[in-house]
Amino acid sequence: xxxxxxxxxxxxxxxxxxxxxxxxxxxxxxxxxxxxxxxxxxxxxxxxxxxxxxxxxxxxxxxxxxxxxxxxxxxxxxxxxxxxxxxxxxxxxxxxxxxxxxxxxxxxxxxxxxxxxxxxxxxxxxxxxxxxxxxxxxxxxxxxxxxxxxxxxxxxxxxxxxxxxxxxxxxxxxxxxxxxxxxxxxxxxxxxxxxxxxxxxxxxxxxxx
Numbered sequence: 407x408x409x410x411x412x413x414x415x416x417x418x419x420x421x422x423x424x425x426x427x428x429x430x431x432x433x434x435x436x437x438x439x440x441x442x443x444x445x446x447x448x449x450x451x452x453x454x455x456x457x458x459x460x461x462x463x464x465x466x467x468x469x470x471x472x473x474x475x476x477x478x479x480x481x482x483x484x485x486x487x488x489x490x491x492x493x494x495x496x497x498x499x500x501x502x503x504x505x506x507x508x509x510x511x512x513x514x515x516x517x518x519x520x521x522x523x524x525x526x527x528x529x530x531x532x533x534x535x536x537x538x539x540x541x542x543x544x545x546x547x548x549x550x551x552x553x554x555x556x557x558x559x560x561x562x563x564x565x566x567x568x569x570x571x572x573x574x575x576x577x578x579x580x581x582x583x584x585x586x587x588x589x590x591x592x593x594x595x596x597x598x599x600x601x602x603x604x605x606x607x608x609x610x611x612x613x614x615x
Contacts, residue, residue, distance in 0.1 A: 407476060408468065408471040408475050409432045409434075409471045409475040410433040410434075410466075410472040411430040411432055411433065411439065412472060413429075413430060414430045415429035416428070419445075423563060426553065428440065428442070429441070430467065432474060435454060436453065436454055436455065436584050437451055437454060439451060439470050439471070440452070441463075441467075448464060449463055449464045449466060449467055449470040450463050450464075450470070451464075451474065453472075453506075454511070455485055456483075456505070456506040457502075457506075458487075458502070459484065459600055461480050461482075461486050464481060467492070468526075480514060480600060483506070484518070484525070485508070487503045487507050490503045491504070491507075499608075501507050503571055508543075511539055517563065519601055521602050523597045523601065526591075526594045527591050527594040530587055530590050530591035530594065531588075533587050534584055534587040534588045534591055537587060538584060540580060541580045541584055544561055544580055549588070
């Protein structure tokens with residue numbers, strides 16, 4: 407579903423001598439679409455109620471309207487806010503991001519739930535990735551410990567066996583932790599997909615009424 411637009415701004419392309427659209431507003435007053443007056447430039451979105459500009463651009467006006475129509479742009483807005491707040495380099499934009507976050511939490515509770523599960527999925531997926539790296543390192547250490555046990559004099563067998571057993575137990579602990587984390591991540595991903603599907607269905611139904 408494409409978001410209906412009006413107030414299109416057209417300019418003359420000096421190369422093709424054709425009039426081209428470089429800006430438009432959504433009919434419901436939620437989004438402003440714009441691009442630079444040049445060839446092959448991306449379309450960007452401004453969320454009019456909050457004044458937030460979505461960081462990622464779209465390849466065409468039609469694609470941008472599709473993203474606003476199916477709710478993807480609201481999810482992109484949530485991702486932008488959390489990305490900005492998590493990065494100290496964007497400290498100058500933190501106050502604006504917090505204001506937008508408060509507005510969105512009040513006025514877009516549906517997309518807030520979707521974004522929350524998506525953010526939790528990304529967080530858990532990243533944790534699972536770090537656990538996988540740690541697990542690989544632990545496996546290497548356990549193997550090294552086992553090799554060291556085989557190469558030590560007989561008098562140190564007991565100490566080396568204990569160290570080897572502890573290393574492999576640690577590997578098993580982290581294996582279970584990683585599996586649990588991945589399962590939780592997939593659960594949040596499933597909720598995100600289901601809420602996203604319901605949100606698209608509701609927006610499509612509303613657009614048809």
